Amino acid sequence: MLQRFAARAVVVGDRAGTVVPDAVVDAEDGVLTWVGPAADAPPAADGAELTRLPGVLVPGMVNTHSHAPMVLFRGQGEGLPLDRWLAEVMWPREARLTPDDVEVAMTAASAEMLRHGVTTSVEMYFHPDRIATAVRATGARAVIANPLIGLPGFGSFEEQLDTAVRLSAGSDEQVEYGIGPHSAYTVPLPVLRDAAAAAREHDLLLTVHVAETAGEGDELLATHGLSVPQLLAAHDVLGGRVLGAHCVHMDDADLALWQEYDVAVAHCPGSNTKLASGTARLRDMLDAGIRVGMGTDGPASNDNLDLFEDLRLAAQLARLRERDATALTAPEAFWLATGGAAAAVGRPDLGQLTVGRRADLVHVDTDDIAFVPVTEPADLLTHLVWSVGSRHVRDTWVAGRQVVADGVSLTVDEPALRADVQTRAMRLAGR
Known part of the structure; x- marks a missing residue:
């Protein structure tokens, strides 16, 4: 009809x-x-x-980088730098996560994003099958990258990669699966190479954290004499549908590699400023023809899932960095959360209100x-x-189905979800 x-x-x-x-x-x-x-x-x-x-x-906005189930940890570890925030707060609590925790949290987060006008998100988090169940319940869309990370209780890297490939057979227009190795400093280079090969073989999105902080690649640089982008190129990780999250600390040679291999960037200014990670070279990326899309990162490090805030901050930071009030125009900023974001994740069916695209x-x-x-x-x-x-x-x-009416979710009970998330977050915090 x-x-x-x-x-x-x-x-x-x-x-x-x-x-x-x-x-x-x-x-x-x-x-x-x-x-x-x-x-x-x-x-x-x-x-x-x-x-x-x-x-x-x-258009429905596209969030190119999210760990949305981390609504369970929103505001936790406030004031810590990234390395301590992960090691002292996030990873110990995540080790106690259950599949039910992830599904409930993702359902609440997905409903929150829909109320903010975000209809699609790229998720990298544990229990991707339960994330998919949550997204289907709210009526949103997601690209769900099965994470590869060496944490207790989540299996070997080989098992995690096998799970990612197996899940990808169930991709459809609402839920698409991908592969999400955490980073070069947490995942061995041979595993990154294997993950990239699998992603290319099955035409999957491969998303990985790159150059988020100034010092995260120091040990790799000392060992191999190469920056993280150069290491990824040397180990055949680039090529295909690759999305680098953050990409804050990139020199000219790194950006040239991104241009050569058509690597896209998930730009997360809210998280990067809150964790004092730095300011990405957004204008330089766009001038080089690098595909860039807006991302919120996780709600534990932003602390919200509101792309309107991030696109505004992106424009402000770009102008401040370049000392140029024209460094990022309003149309470009909005495009980075819509059509540009869709292009960054390889989804030309999303992000713009033009004939042939999805009715989001x-x-x-x-x-x-x-x-x-x-x-x-x-x-x-x-x-x-x-x-x-x-x-x-x-x-x-x-897809033409109304999921929010007058600011209220039509698909899930948000008040009940908020209460459930509160109870589960207290347990994960050991309280």
Whole structure:
């Protein structure tokens, strides 16, 4: 059945920042079939479902790097640097995780993201099958990378890789599986090589933390005489669908490798600033043609799952780093959370409101002083980036199915989930 959405405007989510005022969006079987001005819209078929929206329609955002079940640890380890935060707080608690913990936490986190206008996330966390169950329950989408990391209770690297490949046979348009070796400083280089070979063989996304902090590669550099990006290239890890998370401390030679191998970057400014990890060379990456998408990182290090906040921070930090108020424009910032993010994870069916893409839609309320004045259509996009936040998201659809209405989840019981997460978090903290 045809679904027709009529809105004050449509923000397409492309790099140019296209805004279509007085717009109509048509969808059928979860796919967009027409996007454009209402005056040019084709006649609606008899029985079409018409939804009139007073605000703007934007694409469902794509979160390129998340450990969403870490809502169980939100705010824990506050004030610690990354190495101590992981070793002293995160990893001991994660060792006590059960599959049920992960499913409950992911369900709550997925519902939170949908309320923020995030319809797809790239997840790297334990028990990926339970993460998939949670995502299917909320109605969101996810690319779920089975983690490879040497922690007690999670099996050998070989077993973890075998699990990733086995799960990938169950990928579909809602849940896609990938491989997520944690990093070069926690996963042996031969395992990284094998993981990359498996990812290329099965056309899976391989996502790995790279150059998040200044000193994480010091031991590898002392041993091998190469930076982490150079080591990954030397060990045949690059090539195929590779997504480097963070990529904060990259020199010119490292960026040249990313350009040569078409490695994408998950840019996580909220987490990087909170953990004092540094500021990525975002403008240089974009100028080099490197694919970049916004990511929140985990809610234990951000501490939220709100891409509106991260895209705004990305623009602010890029301008501050370059001392240039044009270093990242509002259209580019919004694109990094929508069309650019979809391209970064190799999903050209997501991230933009254009014909042939998935009908993942977000309605943002414009009946607010934050959307005044509007002297030309482009102002709507400017306000989305600089003046408005996720609090203005009213409704969310995934593949044409409404999953959030007037700010409330339609698929899961969020109050019950919050109470469940609280109980489980206390147990994991040993209290």
